[in-house]
Amino acid sequence: MEWYFYPAVVAVGVVAGIINTLSAAGSMLVLPFLMAFGLDPNMANGTNRIAILLQNVVGVSSFHREKVLDLRQGIKVGLPAAAGAIAGAFIAVSFNEAAMKKAIAILLLLMFLLVLLKPNRWVTSHEIHPALPYWLQVIIFFLIGMYGGFIQGGVGFFLLTGLVLGCGFELVKANAMKLFIILLYTPVALLIFFLNGHVNLWIGLLLSAGSMIGAWLGARMAIKWGAKLIRYFVLVALLGSAIYLIMDNL
Secondary structure: OOOOHHHHHHHHHHHHHHHHHHOOOOHHHHHHHHHHOOOOHHHHHHHHHHHHHHHHHHHHHHHHHOOOOOHHHHHHHHHHHHHHHHHHHHHHOOOOOHHHHHHHHHHHHHHHHHHHHOHHHHOOOOOOOOOOOHHHHHHHHHHHHHHHHHOOOOHHHHHHHHHHHHOOOOHHHHHHHHHHHHHHHHHHHHHHHHHOOOOOHHHHHHHHHHHHHHHHHHHHHHHHHHHHHHHHHHHHHHHHHHHHHHHHOO
């Protein structure tokens, strides 16, 4: 590869880390970038997991220090998500994802409209929006985890939706918990991709260097400016991700 690919990987990692920490879908930037430089889709999908793992270590640590993260609740919904992610990762190593991308694009557009038209549900607490029964949360987060294990890109939107509308968290706390849940299941998904030969370690570490910087910056921005800033990032990232997925399948 040309020399400029390597600093470009770090730069893309910084941007993706900020996007993933403030909302979601940084992987929608990373995956096409890696594929444009010659990595096949499964290799790009697996390599990206290294950066996802390390950026979430930084993001979770930052939110935990600021006492934003509810670890007990995160474990309760994170374990079902981790179980789903194992199933999703096994499917991913051999699955054709074109049809899945179309369905996800439609869901992302629906979420965009929900965040746009019902803003108060994303910035208020669960005192106004009570949580769903726990058994239903388990089912929801298992399915979200399955998707995260499968392709990762955009999983944060589904987690944010589940945490805000299903568990009743306001957006800043939901954003912190989203990172914690992804951190729980990513090591297992990464191992499955690695054992199947779908991880480029060197590129993954370069990407991680940028992603960790981006995650640190994103966490500071989220804590300082709160739910309204995150909501705007979610809106932009949702719309951009849906458009990308639709155009990618034309």
